[in-house]
Amino acid sequence: MEFRFSDNLKNMKPSEIRELLKYASNKNLISFGGGMPNPLTFPMAELKGIMDDVMDNYGALALQYGNTGGMNELKTEIKRLVNETEKIASSESEILVTSGSQQGLYELAKIFVNPGDVIITEEPTYVGAISAFDANKAEMHSIPMDSNGIRTDLVEEEVRKLVAAGRKPKFIYTIPTFQNPTGITMSLDRRKHLIEISQEYQIPLVEDNPYGELRYSGQRIPAMKSLDRDVIYLGTFSKIMCPGLRMGFTIGPEAFIGKVNLLKQALDLSSSTFSQFVAWQYLARNMVSKQIPKTVELYRKKRDIMLKALEEEFPEGSSWSRPDGGMFLWATVDSRINTTDLLPEAIQAGVAYVSGNAFSPARMQGSSMRLNFTFSEDDQIREGIRRLGTLISKKMEILETQ
């Protein structure tokens, strides 16, 4: 059969690490590549209890089709959750339940973007957001970050230029807290500045916050959504419950949520009703407040082990972020080393990461890599960083002799 595919997915590329790992024969491979929560954090017994109760008490409803925007009882609990954790004020009519926040990202792009429209992102940014934006043919203008988050002075400059050229961006997308991939948290001043830009130029601001509850050190910084009710907020149960039930939510002004609702009717009619009942009971029974401290304790220890290992094993001239939370840190090595080229050798040496350019709309992160510290066992973290440090040092020695 000759398939004549649409142009829509032309920009999309397969994940480089997934492709390489398909062929990796090394059984001792230590992977810092994935973005998966550690299964030790999954509240297995509690979820099993909830699932039994849901089947016993609500089976006929939980196995049935549901409202497109999500069940009301769950929205009420989400409203309570974001108010308690992030001081976000919302009403049920501003909340829409999604099949993970990944679906929220796709819906966002589908609703706002005509092919070739400009959007603003951080540089680097979440690879899944790049996929969702690419699939909708957005033109990403990515703005560099420093240790205080996205450079809002540069955002303002770029927005001004684009507006003058008649190409006003459709939205600004940020992951302000424990960013994926860098682990960096945006300062309060920058958050306020970004809100000012959004208001002045009337460009929607999108805050993606999957990691906000995973804080291991430092002071909480207010969510942008708590400072400005117009912000579109993407949340998820993936890191506070588990990712497998695919539960997320979008909170935004009603005019926007109404459009998402229409689109979702075409996408999947509704997110899984069964998962919604489970998520509802998980929140109603206050499981989050029991689960989070355990997760934080486990991940804090792993973050510290990786930071110490980097200190001991990575050669001079390397640098890395010291995240206060989340699941990743971002390491940058000697600028003569390209981490995409290095990856096959790293896998050969028994360690994997995701190379910087996978997260880079501008392809300018050639010497960086994202390292996940939440998944591997403690000893594997030490050993994996040792393998990586040795490989990078060897590369540098070779470069010195050339």
Ligand SMILES: Cc1ncc(COP(=O)(O)O)c(C=O)c1O
């Ligand atoms: C920044 C960011 N946004 C969205 C997602 C998607 O998460 P989910 O679809 O599981 O809610 C992730 C997952 O890693 C992420 O890191």
